[in-house]
Amino acid sequence: MLLARDLAEDIRARRTTPRDVLNECVLSSAEQEGDIHAFQTFNLQACREAVADEGLAATPLAGLPVAVKDIFDTAGLTTTYGSDFFLDHVPRTDAAVVRQVKRAGGLIFGKTKTTEFAFLKPTDTCNPRRLTHTPGGSSSGSAAAVAAGIVPLALGTQTAGSVLRPASFCGVTGYKPTFRLIPTVGMKVYSWHLDTVGLFGARVADVAFGAGAITGRDLDLADADITPPRFALVRTPRDHLADAGAHAALEAAVRAATAAGATVTEIDIPVEIEAADAAQPVIQNFEGALALADEYDRELLSPMLTIHLREAGTIGAEAYDAARRTSKRARQRLGDLFADYDALLTFAAPGEAPEGLDSTGSPALNRLWTLMGTPCVSVAGLNGPTGLPIGIQVVGRFGRDYRTLAAAAFLERAISG
């Protein structure tokens, strides 16, 4: 995989150039794209023009190529939202985060394949770790492009589990920042209380570097900051949804973290927090049925999404309001919990990537944490019984992204060490 933070340092130290890195990405893409199908659209001509700029090396992203999930508007560049109706759609303006990437000196390498409107209908993207398996979704192409070493960084989004799950399946780092740390303006909305912009990179240090560069916030991790955290291993009534391989991986992570000096306290999830797990689909479905109301009424959706939204459209305002109240109480209770812990440890996915491309797998172990709006990181480095990757989810406190990333980096080092 391409290491974003190291590549940026190499560019700044003149050990390589934005042009050379771009060429490496193009070559990697040429070799692998035929097997992986990560990209909906490439943007190579613009990238080639951009690397002519001598000032690029001094920018925060140092001219690194960034892949963008095709759920974000890109000015002048086809943006399909994974929908046949938008196959030839060319937006007039860039999504806010796309413009932030450009301002930070990143190159928009291309648009990565997404499930239809970032919901469930799979793409033809294959998992670079084993081509017969799904890369997960909905940010399928972004996770695969990083895992294949085509790009050092890629943007994704998560409404239920669409960053953490593909990161786990593909063996890359997925980072879902605090809700709205990165603006969603110019992304196709599915659920306005849930849609969250996230980032894929090789290691925790790479997504931290990328998010810091894009947002201008102090997120880049210095080695010295990675001190042993206080982890809570959080047990939920849904743990049985994780298979034996996922349980073994989580146990291995706990052992590694403990051996490296972290404290790991096993706790049962407070009932007020767990109650929000059932609230998440209510909110996602109610809002999705409104967000895509026009496409639904005009019959522009796949049968899979049509059937789903037909049922979603029956959710009443009272049930929705109740779900929002449940969510609010859970967020408050979760805030209290972080008085005692720096981060929580839990499953990033139910197990290894399932075989076949008919399903992108289940977000059942991610939903709650999306609704909580908390920063989450899928830490790579462990494998399941068949040799495919299994990520460990590190959940931090709302607004404490740096601390969360530092805890995730500690775990990553403990696992690899």
Next chain:
Amino acid sequence: MLLARDLAEDIRARRTTPRDVLNECVLSSAEQEGDIHAFQTFNLQACREAVADEGLAATPLAGLPVAVKDIFDTAGLTTTYGSDFFLDHVPRTDAAVVRQVKRAGGLIFGKTKTTEFAFLKPTDTCNPRRLTHTPGGSSSGSAAAVAAGIVPLALGTQTAGSVLRPASFCGVTGYKPTFRLIPTVGMKVYSWHLDTVGLFGARVADVAFGAGAITGRDLDLADADITPPRFALVRTPRDHLADAGAHAALEAAVRAATAAGATVTEIDIPVEIEAADAAQPVIQNFEGALALADEYDRELLSPMLTIHLREAGTIGAEAYDAARRTSKRARQRLGDLFADYDALLTFAAPGEAPEGLDSTGSPALNRLWTLMGTPCVSVAGLNGPTGLPIGIQVVGRFGRDYRTLAAAAFLERAISG
């Protein structure tokens, strides 16, 4: 003015038809649009086709024409966002609320003029109450179209004061619901923590009827529910920004409410709430600079907006995060306040509509209440010293829109009685 709730009743009772109401609106528009300039685009052919549907009378909106601020996407209908760059922009899909209006049986009569990206640059729309005066902004055309009796209902948006202020200036009812009660999906974003979809109508009963029909929520007011509320007359350090006419109107409203049986308790605004007034521009500017980053970088904005966003872009993440925390504390404190009061009374605008079209007036007395996310209603019926309208702002508790509308309707009746 056209009374939405009564017209819908008349249509259902077969005293009139959607076709006759449409014709009345078209006639009114033909007579006045040359003076008022409320509309960016008309959609009359589609309306004429729609009224042929016999089933329209039985729908929640009964086939009433609704004007839509040109900040909302409309499929196949030009949508400019008040920007020269988007003058020929035709979206592929309807904004969520536009589709909700259609589902409820409303006719999209046309798109009303908005200031550039719903910020400050004025349109050429004139105040129907006195053509030499501004109708306010940014929902200029929507307020004017209702005030002129062209349409019974119109959609607007408020980020600082863009529903309450034009409603006050034009002598119509403006209703800003609880934050996100009506989805913003498909509107051009300026500030994702502030942008709120609102509604204009002749009377409180009309906006309550309209919002209930559009959202499917129980908001329509029955006469029996309008019981005397417990009002707090809230004094703020910014009251001096309201002129003598506005103070006289607010005093008259208090006298009328008291005489009609309401309790009105004068209180000083708690300091934690007032602190959020200064936080609102920080949030609006920080987010606006990101939301319009692409248009800014590509120099697609007016000089007025360019200069504003240049300064807005200097706000750092720390100041923004601090403003968000201040806002959160203020919202909590405001919730406590509503244990004792059904609604707050305050100014809807600093006075009568200013003369001239060079400025849409000041949102200084609205900003705080937008940031609080609370339902707000501008109640019409009072006039200032020169005979132009002055609205009274009724602020309710977050999520308690029905109670807020009922309190506003009580005040409206007290004022007119």
